[in-house]
Amino acid sequence: MEQHQIVVYLGAIVAGAVVGWAAPSAGPGLEHLINPVLGVLLYVTFLQVPARDLMRSLRDGRFLAAALVVNFVVVPLVVAAMFTFLPADQAVRMGVLLVLLTPCVDYVIVFSGLAGGSSQRLLAATPLLLIAQMLLLPAFLFMFLGSELSEAVEVRPFVEAFIVLIVIPLALAWATQAWAGRHRAGARVSNAMSAVMVPLMAATLLVVVASQVPKLGDDFAGVLGVVPFYVLFLVVMAFAGWGVARLFRLNIAAGRAVVFTGATRNSLVVLPLALALPDELGVAATVVVTQTLVEVLGMVAYVRLVPLLLPAGNSRAATVTN
Numbered sequence: 001m002e003q004h005q006i007v008v009y010l011g012a013i014v015a016g017a018v019v020g021w022a023a024p025s026a027g028p029g030l031e032h033l034i035n036p037v038l039g040v041l042l043y044v045t046f047l048q049v050p051a052r053d054l055m056r057s058l059r060d061g062r063f064l065a066a067a068l069v070v071n072f073v074v075v076p077l078v079v080a081a082m083f084t085f086l087p088a089d090q091a092v093r094m095g096v097l098l099v100l101l102t103p104c105v106d107y108v109i110v111f112s113g114l115a116g117g118s119s120q121r122l123l124a125a126t127p128l129l130l131i132a133q134m135l136l137l138p139a140f141l142f143m144f145l146g147s148e149l150s151e152a153v154e155v156r157p158f159v160e161a162f163i164v165l166i167v168i169p170l171a172l173a174w175a176t177q178a179w180a181g182r183h184r185a186g187a188r189v190s191n192a193m194s195a196v197m198v199p200l201m202a203a204t205l206l207v208v209v210a211s212q213v214p215k216l217g218d219d220f221a222g223v224l225g226v227v228p229f230y231v232l233f234l235v236v237m238a239f240a241g242w243g244v245a246r247l248f249r250l251n252i253a254a255g256r257a258v259v260f261t262g263a264t265r266n267s268l269v270v271l272p273l274a275l276a277l278p279d280e281l282g283v284a285a286t287v288v289v290t291q292t293l294v295e296v297l298g299m300v301a302y303v304r305l306v307p308l309l310l311p312a313g314n315s316r317a318a319t320v321t322n
Contacts, residue, residue: 001198001199005110005114005198005201006114006299006300006303008198008201008202009107009201009202009205009296010296010297010300011202012201012202012203012205012206012209013205013206013209013292013293013296015206015210016205016206016207016208016209016210016213017209017210017213019206019210019213020209020210020211020212020213020214021213021214024213024214025214026210027210027211027212027213027214027215028211030207030210030211031211031212031275033207033211034204034207034208034211034271034272034275035164035165035272037200037203037204037207038165038204038268038269038272039164039165039168039169040169040200041106041197041200041201041204041268042105042106042165042166042169042170042269043168043169043172043173043193044173044193044194044196044197044200045105045106045109045123045126045169045197046126046127046169046170046173046174047173047176047177047190047193047194048123048194048197049123049124049126049127049173050177060121060124062248062249062250062254063118063121063125063248063250063254063257063258064125064128065248066244066245066247066248066250066254066258067103067122067125067129067257067258067261068128068132069244069248070237070240070241070244070258070261070262071103071129071132071133071261071262072132072133072136074237074240074241074244074262075100075101075103075237075262076101076140076143078233078236078237078240079096079097079100079101079144079233080144082229082232082233083097083144085229086226086229087222087225087226089222089283090145090281091277091280091281091282091283091284091287092222092223092225092226092283092284092287093144093145094141094145094274094277094281094284094287095226095274095283095284095285095286095287095288096226096229096287096291097140097141097144097145098137098141098270098273098274098284098288099265099266099267099270099287099288099291100233100265100291101133101136101137101140101141102133102137102265102266102269102270103129103133103261103262103264103265103266104261104264104265104266104267105126105129105130105266105269106201106204106268106269107201107264107296107299108122108260108261108264109122109123109126110201111260111264111299111302111303112256112257112260112261114303115256115260115302115303115304115306115307116252116253116256116307116312117253117254117256117257117259117260117306118253118254118256118257119257121253121254121257122257122260122261125261127166127170129261130165130166130269131162131166133266134158134161134162134166137158137270138158156276157272157273157276158273160272161269161270161272161273165269165272176189176190176193177190204268205268205292205296208268208271208289208292209289209292209293212285212286212289215282215283215285215286216286222283223283223286223287223290224290226287226290226291227290227294230290230291230294230295230298231294231298233263234263234294234295234298234302237259237262237263238259238263238302238305238306238309239309240262241255241258241259241260241261241262241263242255242259242309242310244258244262245258245259245310252310252311252312252313255310256306256307256310259302259306259309259310260302260306263298263302264295264299265291265295267288267289267291267292267295268292270288271285271288271289274287274288
């Protein structure tokens with residue numbers, strides 16, 4: 001499965017769409033599975049980052065600075081340039097903002113690695129990126145939407161998401177690492193959990209897509225209108241990430257990782273926030289899931305094209321200190 005991850009993920013998306021179309025009544029039940037599946041997925045993701053490596057990664061200041069700049073400076077500027085041209089529907093705009101302003105912390109690691117990017121650096125930066133986006137997202141929403149609409153977003157779902165999707169999985173991952181370091185049974189559990197990363201990601205994509213497809217209904221045309229913006233975002237961020245990598249004089253592997261973290265978005269983690277919005281903004285969740293569908297296809301192209309954008313052996317690329 002690891003050798004054919006892209007095919008597995010695409011298959012999971014197609015299967016989810018078929019399930020959602022054939023059994024729309026299952027949507028609400030599947031929706032309740034999203035948070036538990038995501039929590040387990042992030043636990044397994046964090047399990048691959050030893051606590052000592054996480055602390056060491058915080059000293060990799062150049063890469064972390066590049067990742068923060070591309071995600072929380074460059075991306076908001078790109079979104080601001082597109083914002084005026086988005087469909088006028090406020091729910092659609094809310095969905096676009098939720099997903100584009102938050103960097104991915106799960107399958108970006110996989111796709112970056114397939115393209116020769118530094119997956120280990122991205123993996124170690126995951127907790128920091130999660131915390132930063134949860135803290136900054138309310139401020140970004142206020143900047144783009146103003147007080148009237150931003151007040152429709154409750155603080156409680158953000159706090160719950162932070163606890164359920166960050167604090168608990170990270171604490172459990174570190175506890176498992178400590179157990180694995182002392183007992184053979186813990187090491188077996190840790191190895192077994194790490195081996196199910198691909199099936200877990202596939203299950204997450206299937207559940208998310210199957211739960212949201214039945215909601216398309218009359219909103220299909222409006223949701224379809226955001227697809228060109230998602231495609232444009234992927235194109236622009238490829239070159240923007242390349243520029244940031246050059247600005248910070250990163251080596252090839254780190255530079256490719258920066259391109260991927262700037263382009264991939266956190267649709268799976270912000271989906272629970274979209275689902276918690278008031279009913280009049282309900283279509284925002286479908287807009288978020290639509291970005292996932294576009295992005296997975298875009299990542300297939302990225303895996304092939306990013307190595308051309310940042311080719312190995314580029315004499316002008318600088319080497320960072322590990």
